[in-house]
Amino acid sequence: MLGFFMRRLGDVIPTFFGVTILVFLMIHLIPSDPIQMMAGERGVDPERYAELQKEYGFDQPLVVQYFNYLGGVLQGDLGKSFVTKRPVIEEFATLFPATIELSVMGILFAVIIGLPLGVIAAIYRGKWLDHLTMSVSLTGYSMPIFWWALLLIMFFSTTLGWTPVSGRLSVFYYIEPTTGFMLIDTLMSDEKGAFISALSHLILPTIALGTIPMAVIARMTRSSMLEVLGEEYIRVARAKGLSPMRVIMVHALRNALIPVITVIGLQVGVLFAGAILTETIFSWPGIGKWIVEALNRRDYPTIQGGILMIAFVVMGVNLLVDLMYGVINPRIRYKR
Amino acid sequence: MKANFVKVALGAGLLAATALAAPTAASAKTLVYCSEGSPEGFNPSLYTSGTTFDASSRNVFNRLVEFKRGTTTIIPGLATSWDVSADGLEYTFKLREGVKFHTTKDFTPTRDFNADDVIFTFKRQWDKNHPYHGVSGGSYEYFNSMSMPDLIKDIVKVDDYTVKFVLNRPEAPFIANMAMDFASVLSAEYADKMMEAGTPETVDLNPVGTGPFQMVQYQKDAVIRYKAFPEYWKGKAAIDNLIFAITPDSTVRYQKLKAGECHVMPYPNPADLTAMEADADINLMSQEGLNVGYLGYNTQKEPFTDAKVRKALNMAINKDAIIEGVYQGAGSPAKNPIPPTIWSYNNDIVDDKYDPEAAKAMLAEAGYPDGFKTDIWAMPVQRPYNPNARRMAELIQADWAKVGVDAEIVSYEWGEYLERTKKGEQGTFMLGWTGDNGDPDNFLAVLLGCDAVGSSNRAQWCDEEFNNLIQQAKTTSDVLERTRLYEEAQVVFKREAPWATIAHSVVFEPLRKEVVDYKIDPFGGHIFYGVDLED
Numbered sequence: 001m002l003g004f005f006m007r008r009l010g011d012v013i014p015t016f017f018g019v020t021i022l023v024f025l026m027i028h029l030i031p032s033d034p035i036q037m038m039a040g041e042r043g044v045d046p047e048r049y050a051e052l053q054k055e056y057g058f059d060q061p062l063v064v065q066y067f068n069y070l071g072g073v074l075q076g077d078l079g080k081s082f083v084t085k086r087p088v089i090e091e092f093a094t095l096f097p098a099t100i101e102l103s104v105m106g107i108l109f110a111v112i113i114g115l116p117l118g119v120i121a122a123i124y125r126g127k128w129l130d131h132l133t134m135s136v137s138l139t140g141y142s143m144p145i146f147w148w149a150l151l152l153i154m155f156f157s158t159t160l161g162w163t164p165v166s167g168r169l170s171v172f173y174y175i176e177p178t179t180g181f182m183l184i185d186t187l188m189s190d191e192k193g194a195f196i197s198a199l200s201h202l203i204l205p206t207i208a209l210g211t212i213p214m215a216v217i218a219r220m221t222r223s224s225m226l227e228v229l230g231e232e233y234i235r236v237a238r239a240k241g242l243s244p245m246r247v248i249m250v251h252a253l254r255n256a257l258i259p260v261i262t263v264i265g266l267q268v269g270v271l272f273a274g275a276i277l278t279e280t281i282f283s284w285p286g287i288g289k290w291i292v293e294a295l296n297r298r299d300y301p302t303i304q305g306g307i308l309m310i311a312f313v314v315m316g317v318n319l320l321v322d323l324m325y326g327v328i329n330p331r332i333r334y335k336r
Numbered sequence: 337m338k339a340n341f342v343k344v345a346l347g348a349g350l351l352a353a354t355a356l357a358a359p360t361a362a363s364a365k366t367l368v369y370c371s372e373g374s375p376e377g378f379n380p381s382l383y384t385s386g387t388t389f390d391a392s393s394r395n396v397f398n399r400l401v402e403f404k405r406g407t408t409t410i411i412p413g414l415a416t417s418w419d420v421s422a423d424g425l426e427y428t429f430k431l432r433e434g435v436k437f438h439t440t441k442d443f444t445p446t447r448d449f450n451a452d453d454v455i456f457t458f459k460r461q462w463d464k465n466h467p468y469h470g471v472s473g474g475s476y477e478y479f480n481s482m483s484m485p486d487l488i489k490d491i492v493k494v495d496d497y498t499v500k501f502v503l504n505r506p507e508a509p510f511i512a513n514m515a516m517d518f519a520s521v522l523s524a525e526y527a528d529k530m531m532e533a534g535t536p537e538t539v540d541l542n543p544v545g546t547g548p549f550q551m552v553q554y555q556k557d558a559v560i561r562y563k564a565f566p567e568y569w570k571g572k573a574a575i576d577n578l579i580f581a582i583t584p585d586s587t588v589r590y591q592k593l594k595a596g597e598c599h600v601m602p603y604p605n606p607a608d609l610t611a612m613e614a615d616a617d618i619n620l621m622s623q624e625g626l627n628v629g630y631l632g633y634n635t636q637k638e639p640f641t642d643a644k645v646r647k648a649l650n651m652a653i654n655k656d657a658i659i660e661g662v663y664q665g666a667g668s669p670a671k672n673p674i675p676p677t678i679w680s681y682n683n684d685i686v687d688d689k690y691d692p693e694a695a696k697a698m699l700a701e702a703g704y705p706d707g708f709k710t711d712i713w714a715m716p717v718q719r720p721y722n723p724n725a726r727r728m729a730e731l732i733q734a735d736w737a738k739v740g741v742d743a744e745i746v747s748y749e750w751g752e753y754l755e756r757t758k759k760g761e762q763g764t765f766m767l768g769w770t771g772d773n774g775d776p777d778n779f780l781a782v783l784l785g786c787d788a789v790g791s792s793n794r795a796q797w798c799d800e801e802f803n804n805l806i807q808q809a810k811t812t813s814d815v816l817e818r819t820r821l822y823e824e825a826q827v828v829f830k831r832e833a834p835w836a837t838i839a840h841s842v843v844f845e846p847l848r849k850e851v852v853d854y855k856i857d858p859f860g861g862h863i864f865y866g867v868d869l870e871d
Binding site: 171 | 366368373374376377382384472473475477480481537553555556557558559561579581582583584585587588591592594595597749750751752754755758767768769770791792
């Protein structure tokens with residue numbers, strides 16, 4: 001197990017260098033000059049332009065710029081934002097908990113709704129319940145996030161008034177962030193009602209973000225379950241007279257879960273992509289919104305740092321998923 | 337699994353039932369402003385965006401002179417009066433006494449505002465050897481772009497309540513520059529203290545000003561909280577708390593306004609305006625913006641070297657159709673290069689009439705009876721002065737086709753676009769300008785002066801008569817004389833037609849009915865001192 005872990009960790013290193021090169025090159029391929037962008041209609045005189053070029057290191061050849069950047073990254077320094085002049089790592093650390101909170105809720109929503117839907121569809125294969133659940137999930141999968149999010153806001157917030165429109169907490173609560181996770185911070189504070197407010201602010205973004213992964217998980221669970229339900233050992237289990245519930249939950253689902261877990265791991269990447277839109281619409285102060293804003297302003301250090309950190313997290317989660325296979329199915333062994 | 341599901345379902349039900357009982361501020365008056373983005377920081381001299389100015393200079397700080405709320409008129413601020421020497425080279429400001437700085441968790445002021453604070457504020461930006469010059473990135477783009485480093489010769493503390501600025505040349509707009517955001521006065525005592533503590537950049541993150549509101553908390557991308565400063569020198573603000581709820585999406589801002597989650601929102605989506613107007617809970621205010629959107633001709637490139645050609649093309653453009661199709665009504669046709677909210681706007685000028693036949697005849701007269709081929713450069717970005725350059729280019733392309741001019745639409749990425757138009761690669765191009773200080777010089781000299789050719793004068797237009805007029809106006813501080821000169825300059829501009837002036841945008845500010853005494857700021861700011869909430 002440890003050997004496997006180390007080997008997988010070894011795989012991460014070239015991926016890491018690949019990501020840094022890719023991110024660095026892609027940004028520098030965008031045909032634009034961040035200094036001109038910042039100056040806008042007002043322009044900047046040549047002398048000041050040269051000064052700024054030097055300050056940001058743009059006067060160096062691209063290769064030198066890359067190695068300077070890489071050197072910084074290896075020492076844990078992602079540079080300073082061109083816009084706010086704050087260290088990128090510091091801004092990332094401030095905003096990341098909000099994204100984690102939303103993503104965890106999103107994946108919980110996707111699993112809690114998606115798994116049972118898939119199981120039900122598989123059991124009632126070809127019946128109306130199967131068609132219904134699968135068309136619901138197909139609709140969810142096809143719905144563009146920004147549109148779905150606005151529909152949710154218009155219906156639940158503006159028309160019914162059940163949920164708040166956007167943000168993480170009612171502005172009338174004053175919470176000093178300690179962990180950065182609003183649910184935890186509000187629980188720890190003595191502001192009455194703050195926790196409920198935080199929870200209610202999570203409802204719509206969670207649904208908006210979790211819908212696509214939910215649909216994918218439901219469809220994956222269904223097909224995986226159908227495959228397993230046709231296996232011999234299921235027939236044996238049924239012939240032994242086990243209750244149908246036990247057959248499905250213990251014998252079928254557990255074995256059907258392996259591909260589903262893979263999909264859940266892969267959905268983490270999808271979730272971060274979705275977070276960019278969800279966070280913008282719901283004014284959610286996370287890293288998705290942060291990176292989009294940085295892109296618009298050509299804030300190179302923030303874009304590079306942000307994408308690199310996300311790539312790191314996605315790699316980490318996938319490593320974790322690999323390790324989980326063994327927990328779920330002891331037949332999988334990590335051989336040398 | 338099942339149990340989990342039930343729990344979640346129960347939780348969700350409970351939530352709906354409690355219906356999000358957010359506490360309403362019972363006695364304290366709290367105004368929530370759904371702002372469009374996060375500020376870059378809290379020191380207005382370091383940044384150039386309106387979002388940052390709203391969060392800092394416009395509500396937290398004061399300047400020596402200020403703009404009267406809702407106008408471009410200059411009134412005393414931290415200076416009670418000022419004198420200009422006869423040669424226009426010395427500006428002496430008398431400072432206001434008894435002005436207090438905010439007390440924050442980092443800093444308790446031990447003295448009132450005085451000349452040291454003014455000296456600190458300007459020397460930091462001006463003097464490259466000042467200990468604070470390089471702090472927080474140390475780029476003072478607005479100070480630089482208003483040519484302050486070349487303009488200022490010296491800044492002298494005459495006594496505790498008198499400061500003198502010595503200039504290298506007479507420059508009448510100087511006083512208007514002093515009302516701009518970058519000129520917001522910071523506390524020298526606070527700066528010294530933070531330098532001692534080894535954390536000088538705190539000054540730019542946790543602002544200490546003399547303004548009506550003091551910052552209490554900032555959570556990046558989420559919320560900024562302010563409370564009214566009880567010792568504000570003009571008297572405490574009518575509202576007790578001011579909250580900026582950062583909401584980048586304009587549709588979501590509108591939903592929040594409708595749901596009562598905020599009182600004021602900036603930059604509404606034009607498509608929502610009709611619904612806002614019909615909403616009984618919303619008061620939709622509007623005012624002409626301090627900007628101009630134009631199509632410029634490259635006057636150093638054939639055939640645009642000939643004023644007749646430029647004039648003819650102006651007459652071929654159907655402005656009304658553009659206002660309708662591009663601004664969706666949120667714009668008014670422009671006849672001058674400065675907006676009507678700026679003093680010296682020459683209202684006697686008659687705009688070029690839309691007349692394709694006459695345009696055709698004039699083109700023939702200029703030697704182009706069959707028209708010619710050219711290009712129209714369309715900006716890739718959206719601006720209030722031009723919400724959709726691509727669409728505008730298409731409309732103009734169609735208009736010009738009617739008089740035989742075959743124009744190709746060209747676009748580049750924004751940085752590239754600005755760079756290339758500066759060099760004069762274009763035939764015709766679209767751009768615009770938003771005023772910085774309400775002075776006509778800020779439009780006429782910056783965009784059309786001979787000195788600006790090759791930089792912000794992208795029409796590359798240098799007309800001796802026009803340039804003499806604006807140079808003269810720059811060196812006299814007599815406002816009546818300056819008005820006369822600028823009015824005349826506008827006549828020359830119209831005759832020579834280096835641009836087709838298209839439109840001034842109309843700024844819309846939707847607010848909830850309970851907000852009273854709100855005024856639209858011509859500079860596009862959002863100012864909450866003087867605003868009240870009715871029960």
